[in-house]
Amino acid sequence: METKVFARPKSLTDVTTHYCPGCGHGVVHRLVAEAIDHFGLRDNTVGVASAGCSVMMYKYFDVDTLEAAHGRALATATGIKRTHPDLTVFTYQGDGDLASIGLAETIHAANRGEKITAIFVNNAVYGMTGGQMAPTTLPGQKTSTTPAGRTKAREGSPLRMAEMLSQLDGVAFCQRVAVYDPDQIYEAREAIFRAFETQLEGLGFAFVEVLSACPTNMRMKPIDGQHWVEESMCKFYPLGTFKDDDA
Amino acid sequence: MERCERKTLTMGNIAVAEGAIQAGCRAYFGYPITPQNEIPEYLSRRLPEVGGIFLQAESELASINMVLGASAAGTRVMTSSSGPGISLMQEGISFLAGSQLPAVIVNVMRCGPGLGGIKPTQADYFQATRGGGHGDYRTLVLAPNNVQEMFDFTVRAFELADKYRNPVLILADAILGQMKEPATLVPEYPPLDFDKTDWILNGAHQRPARNLRSMYLEDDDQEDLNYVLQRKYERMEQDEPLAEERWTEDAGLLVVAFGTSARVARAAVTQARNEGIRAGVFRPITLYPYPRAALRALGERIKRMLVVEMNCGQMLEDVLAIVPPDVEVRFHGRPGGGVPTPDEILEKIKES
Numbered sequence: 001m002e003t004k005v006f007a008r009p010k011s012l013t014d015v016t017t018h019y020c021p022g023c024g025h026g027v028v029h030r031l032v033a034e035a036i037d038h039f040g041l042r043d044n045t046v047g048v049a050s051a052g053c054s055v056m057m058y059k060y061f062d063v064d065t066l067e068a069a070h071g072r073a074l075a076t077a078t079g080i081k082r083t084h085p086d087l088t089v090f091t092y093q094g095d096g097d098l099a100s101i102g103l104a105e106t107i108h109a110a111n112r113g114e115k116i117t118a119i120f121v122n123n124a125v126y127g128m129t130g131g132q133m134a135p136t137t138l139p140g141q142k143t144s145t146t147p148a149g150r151t152k153a154r155e156g157s158p159l160r161m162a163e164m165l166s167q168l169d170g171v172a173f174c175q176r177v178a179v180y181d182p183d184q185i186y187e188a189r190e191a192i193f194r195a196f197e198t199q200l201e202g203l204g205f206a207f208v209e210v211l212s213a214c215p216t217n218m219r220m221k222p223i224d225g226q227h228w229v230e231e232s233m234c235k236f237y238p239l240g241t242f243k244d245d246d247a
Numbered sequence: 248m249e250r251c252e253r254k255t256l257t258m259g260n261i262a263v264a265e266g267a268i269q270a271g272c273r274a275y276f277g278y279p280i281t282p283q284n285e286i287p288e289y290l291s292r293r294l295p296e297v298g299g300i301f302l303q304a305e306s307e308l309a310s311i312n313m314v315l316g317a318s319a320a321g322t323r324v325m326t327s328s329s330g331p332g333i334s335l336m337q338e339g340i341s342f343l344a345g346s347q348l349p350a351v352i353v354n355v356m357r358c359g360p361g362l363g364g365i366k367p368t369q370a371d372y373f374q375a376t377r378g379g380g381h382g383d384y385r386t387l388v389l390a391p392n393n394v395q396e397m398f399d400f401t402v403r404a405f406e407l408a409d410k411y412r413n414p415v416l417i418l419a420d421a422i423l424g425q426m427k428e429p430a431t432l433v434p435e436y437p438p439l440d441f442d443k444t445d446w447i448l449n450g451a452h453q454r455p456a457r458n459l460r461s462m463y464l465e466d467d468d469q470e471d472l473n474y475v476l477q478r479k480y481e482r483m484e485q486d487e488p489l490a491e492e493r494w495t496e497d498a499g500l501l502v503v504a505f506g507t508s509a510r511v512a513r514a515a516v517t518q519a520r521n522e523g524i525r526a527g528v529f530r531p532i533t534l535y536p537y538p539r540a541a542l543r544a545l546g547e548r549i550k551r552m553l554v555v556e557m558n559c560g561q562m563l564e565d566v567l568a569i570v571p572p573d574v575e576v577r578f579h580g581r582p583g584g585g586v587p588t589p590d591e592i593l594e595k596i597k598e599s
Contacts, residue, residue: 043453045451066459069315072339076315079276079316080320084322108305
């Protein structure tokens, strides 16, 4: 007898994404959709997209979605969640959005303990605009605006968002994961599930930082991008759970 | 219909805030700035009484984007600010316009450029009537000139915002915000409600998932959106222009002014009439859409006009573009917190 063991989550649409080979967005989208399915939230969820490669996530998530201004996703999500506390609200943001232009909105939403799930995809470059320096670009990393590599003296050191946010009282769940291999993807899946569960339990702000590859802008083969995340990014950004109020 | 409800001595900013409550506004997001702080202070107490949400945001940027989120989910929502704060909000106002989302934004103007002072001014006319942020869009703009109108126009602003799915601005100044006058804090008629069930984001329950956005990358979609917006603005220009005319029937000279300036102008024209000078007043109430047809019609027979503003000539540009070329238009303006006196305007009337 044949048994179906693997299927597309109901909360994902049946289309091919525009993401590049080796990009982590497709995997992270799937994990978020699995969480939405798992908790039965498909018809009670609003996702807030940010400016960046994932701005077109409305094509891929089969849930209500709103496009926020660059950096303002967590303010926009606050407006939805405060006025409609019964909805499940998540933001999906890149490093430029969440950690640079939107840093104030991020910190204040987290500090207020907004009952929102923030998915933060950190790939250490600005993807959509063509590979410029991000707030999370690694020391020495070459980008299209740091041709000789990022230096502490000139650009400052990268921001470790999970560590920063875990210091705030409003944050109930905070974990950093990666999606460079299947084991890590399972870890990431668990974290994203916990982040949605945290919101459902009304505990406070839930944050998952996902280290992800951008091979196109790193000028790497897709597989080398995964190795770079494992070998270089994970060294600077240690994986782990920084806070879990329910643990 | 004559309203017979009791009048109470009310501050303009409070009239705005209570007007919002009466209009069914159930969420406010804002950041403190003088001279409009009474609005958030009042609503921080009043909104919870009616089951609404008040949240002081970390900035005007955050405020306007919280407004956008609440609006997308279907709540009647507002924010208020002044000059520098309204400048920061332009990003969100552009996004509201592009995403076709209703919201009410109150600008109790303060002087600029820059941080400016808190004295009364009308320096934000350009910003309010030209869209203000990036992109080819418009916001409806209402200009009250007394405390009663601060209340009435706020109620009306929520209706217009929902009717057109577009941001609506209330353009006031420190005099209108801070002064107290007797006002009736009951709407003229029950505020109109508009069905939002076919566009709001409230979870894709028994319907396909929806998306609200302002970016369209494919084919001609972005151009198409802009034409949709333009058609909406044409409907506004057709149906919404509003102006008040006083003593225009026999006027040989017309004073054109809005808001506080119009009030002062009315006092000056009253004095002029007492002295036998046949002057009239034209007061645009909607600054966008501008009451072009009414002003053009007056320009067909009144060939001398005096534009009075608390700036260096912003509405003046609209008046010059609207009236027939043989109308002689003069200007009197006071920028940076200066308020013209009736005597000052009377003198200009006599010179015109």
